[in-house]
Amino acid sequence: MARGRIQNNIRRLRFDRAEMTQQELAEKVGVTRQTVIAIEGDKYSPSLEVAFRIAHVFGVPLEQVFQYHASEGESAA
């Protein structure tokens, strides 16, 4: 799993939702606050299920929360 290739907008999305705290998001998603901090800091890529749950909490599509940046030489099918 390459670090930093999956980026996210969780910080901005929390800000847009009346400064939702990391603890609030963690409780809604069902993970610990430490995990939310790690995801936000691009230090941990969550499972697909948690990723969908985060998108569901914010009411946006998955790709609006997470973006995958392909490295050079990686081609789209």
Place this chain on the structure above:
Amino acid sequence: MSYQEKSILGSLLAMVVVYSVYFAGTLRDIGRGDFGASSLGRLIFTVIAIIVIEIVYHIVLAIEGGVERKDERDILIECKAYRNAYLMLATGAGLVITYFIVAGLAGATRIPLTPFLAVNVMLLFMVIAELTKSLTQLFYYRRGL
């Protein structure tokens, strides 16, 4: 520092302190040529001490900040830690078996190949494996996955 990190760090320190005392006593016994009886009591005391320290420490942690349930990240980190611990334990077991076979075939050794020695060397590698597990977890919690 998260609840999981505090829990792991506490267990790590308890193991280092308690097993250092145990193995220091065991080495003293080996130095004196005493390969048996006295260390059994020390081993039982060590196991009880670890259990008591862990229980008290986790009660204090729970009172201080509450218990945090493990989530997928904690479990993934634990899996990676168990892999490293297993490698360490398997290496240790391999070394002990090889030593006993080679030393047994070669005949005389300076230290008698007793069950006492075999048990303690295996215990040492179990402790090293456990320390490896805790250190791996702390590493991944700090650096990220």
